[in-house]
Amino acid sequence: MLHHTHATKQFQTTTQLQSEQRRHIEHIFQLGEGLDTPCLPAQATIRRSWLRCLNDYQLDPTHPRPARVVPQQTLIEHRESVDELLHVARAGVDQLYGQIAQLGYVLLVTDHRGITVEFRGDPNQDQQLRKAGLYLGADWDERFAGTCAVGTCLHDRQAIICHRQEHFDASHISLTCTAAPIADPQGNVMAVLDISALQSPTQHESQNFSLSLVTLYARMIEDAYFLQRYRDCLMVRLDTSREFVHVNGRGLIAIEENGQVIAANAVGRELIAEHQHRWPPWSANHTPMLGELFECEIADILSINSGTDDQLRAFRARASNTIHFISLLEPRRPRMSQRATPSASELPEPLARLGADDPAMRKVQKLAERLRNEANVNVLISGETGTGKEVVARALHESGNRAKQPFIAVNCAAIPESLIESELFGYEPGAFTGGRSKGMRGLIPQAHGGTLFLDEIGDMPLALQTRLLRVLSEREVMPLGANTPVKIDIRVITATHRHIEEMIQQGEFREDLYYRLNGAQLRLPALRERADKLFVIRRVFEDVAAERATRASPRLRADAISALLAYSWPGNIRQLKNALAFALATSESDEITVHDLPEQCLSQRITRNVAAQIETNASEALSGSLIDLLKQHHWNISAVARELGVSRPTVYRQMQRQGIVPPNWQG
Ligand SMILES: Nc1ncnc2c1ncn2[C@@H]1O[C@H](COP(=O)(O)OP(=O)(O)OP(=O)(O)O)[C@@H](O)[C@H]1O
Structure with missing residues (x-):
């Protein structure tokens, strides 16, 4: 009997929902036809979004779409792109969820494309939540899901409530969702924080508190990310209330020691905007001095911590004439030329030098530390071009017990296919015409006792892969023309920027060799993803300045x-x-x-297909004049690569494509 009543109730609910959905669809069409009735949503942002869905995205309201959850691999890629943010946000996400879980809400963080990359919800409601799209991997892009809190927040770049019938898609009209954007230090939206519930009271006002809460946490996450990003810098924290500066100072501005602004959080950017009387407020090309924003000398700011008991001082903002209370945060890490970091100091010096505090790089450093004396574990280093694969290979070698033995680096893309075998294995006198009369000791025997670094392993021809496999398993090489094999003891490190797994599937790389080489893998992060980008910039600047050694001590200005x-x-x-x-x-x-930087560094951020793009640029740059350039530099490939701003392998690849062979390789 109980069962029966329950079934009847469910049936009524379903039919009731269906008629609500029909009415909802009618309302959307009314708006599309330019009618205005009291049943239409009051929020202008929602109305505009409905019209976008109808006119721009051509979404059909009569065809509600089931939630789309992206495949696992795609989800991993989306998560990786905001990995650092998620790491920083975790504590805030858990805290917020702790406050809303009892009220029946779930929590989502999406990336800037609307893909849910973090989720907290009640596992007992797993089925229903998944169906509603409240799930890890769910796609809430407005162009696909229609008007919704995440998608519309991404479009309008502002916090929003999307309550029940304000959703565009009829399958979402029982949901209530509230979202706020999370911006990066340049003000670009990089993620969205959302809380949603499957059921809620009908009144829109019931969600006002959700809006305050989500906005507050989005700002806290944004600021935590900002503090993490610029923790190597001096930072001022400010608020118009003296009591709140230390606990919740709303403005954060990272500065150089001379007071030059490096970056600012949202409140700080608004302050700069007031000063600059323009919008958008943030431009990398124009950063003011702190003394331009406030009536102060930089010395007043730098002496805050020693000057007053409560470690803050009041300054008047020049643009608004309001008083701001400012406290000073010292850099958490040693500055400029102090290289070691507390955790890094436990690492051997060559490994500590690789990075300051980036999660992916820390993983690389730790794993390298464990592997440094494990010569039997072959290490594969992967990463985009120019991420420092060879530098890491050298650091691994130099930090281990083979440091005093040779480190032989071989660029498989740089040696012509016809010579690679003799270069690697060596040859006996008279082994082939064109060879040196005394024969040659191959690169592999030269690495005996030390490390052999095979760069661009993906470019090694298939036939040679077979021979390399044999060398690795038998630990001996047979030079060309020799009768007896030479015993070798080498540690092998390989590197690639290519997807070897894909090459295996296409039959271009031997699977067994891959497994042999991939005893452990070190994945290097791209520079744009590194949390310690500032450290890398300063460190590379020091290196380059030291190499030139022509100036006293050049300085990199904050702008x-x-x-x-x-x-x-x-x-x-x-x-x-x-x-x-x-x-x-x-x-x-x-x-x-x-103004001294190359123009390309000032252009917009490139986010997609970066590796492909640099290759294309390089091809274009190289297409016409490569042979002339090579002659001009007396066939010095490194010099040509330097001039073009590309890697040496890229030059070699282009030479191969254009059939250019250096004179000293022509037999
Ligand atoms: N941690 C670092 N600190 C300072 N300079 C670095 C660091 N890592 C790399 N570099 C510099 O960047 C340049 C590129 O490094 P490297 O040749 O190791 O990259 P790669 O990943 O092997 O490149 P490719 O894929 O093109 O072979 C080199 O000039 C190197 O000195």
Whole structure:
């Protein structure tokens, strides 16, 4: 009997919902036809979004779409792109969820494309939540899901409630969702924080508190991310209330020691905007001095911690004439030339030098530390071009017990296919025409006792892969023309920027060799993803300046740092190094400013297909004049690569494509 009543009730609810959905669809069409009735949503943002759905995205309200959850691999890629943010946000996400879980809400964090990359919800409601799209991997892009809190928040870049019938898609009209954007230090939305519930009271006002809560947490996460990003910098924290500066100072501004602003959080950017009387407020090309924003000397700011008991001081903002209370946060890490970090100091020096505090790099450093004396574990280093694969291979070698033995680096893309075998294995006198009369000791035997680093392993021809496999399993090589094999004891490190798994599927790389080489894998992060980007910029600047050794001590000004931080670096550390070398070579003063940087570093951030893009750029740059350039540089490939701002392998690849063979390789 109980069962029966329950079934009847469910049936009524379903039919009731269906008629509500029909009415909802009618309302959407009414708006589309330009009618205005009291049943239509009051919020202008919602109305505009409905019209976008109808007119721009051509969504059909009569065809509600089931929630779309992206495949696992795609989800992993989306998560990776906001990995650092998620890491920083975790505590805030858990705290917020702790406050709303009892009220029947779930919590979502999406990336800037609307894909749910973090989720908290009641596992007992798993089925229903998944069906409603309240799930890890769910796609809430407005163009797909229609008007919804996440998608519309992403479009309008502001916090929003999307309550029940305000959703566009009829299958979402029982949901209530509230979302707020999370912006990066440049003000670009990089994620959205959302809380949603399957059921809620009908009144819109019931969600006002959700809006305050989500907005508050989004700001806290944004600020935590900002503090993490700029923790190597001096930072001022400010608020118009003296009591709140230390606990919740709303403004954060990272500065150089001379008071030059490097970056600011949302409140800080507004303050700068007031000063600059323009919008958008933030431009890497124009960063003011703190003394331009407030009536103060930089010395007043720098002495805050020692000057007053409560460690804050009041300054008047020049633009608004309001008083701000300012406290000073010292950098958490040692500045500029102090290289070691507390955790890094436990690492051997060559490994500690690789990074300051980036989660992916820390993983690499820790794993390398464990592997440094494990010569039997072959290490594969992967990462985009210019991320420092060879530098890491050397650091691994130098930190281990083979440090005093040879480190032989072989670029498989740089040696012509016809010579690679003799170069690697060596040859006996008279083994082939064109060879040296005394024969040659191959690169593999040269690495005996030490480390052999095979760069661009994906470019090794298939036939040679078979021979390499044999060398690795038998631990001996047979030089060309020799009768007896030579015993070798080598540690093998390989590197690639290609997807070897895909090459295996296409039959271009031997699977058994891959497993043999991939005893452990070190994945290097792209420069644009590194949390310690500032450290890398400063470190590379020091290296480049030291190499030149022509100036006393050049300085990188804050405006230049800010531009370098904002750029996406498709060519990674190599490109950064080239940009800084260019700036040092062409600047007329010891202070490198944003105006000294190559123009490309000031352009918009590139986010997609970066590796492909640099290859294309390189191809274009190289297409006509490569042979002339090579002749001009007396066939010095490194010099040509430097001039073009590309890697040596890229030059080699282009040479291969264009059939150019250096004179000393022609038999
Ligand atoms: N941690 C670092 N600190 C300073 N300079 C670095 C660091 N890592 C890399 N570099 C510099 O960046 C440049 C590129 O490094 P490297 O050749 O190791 O990259 P790669 O990943 O092997 O490149 P490719 O894929 O093109 O072979 C080099 O000039 C190197 O000195």
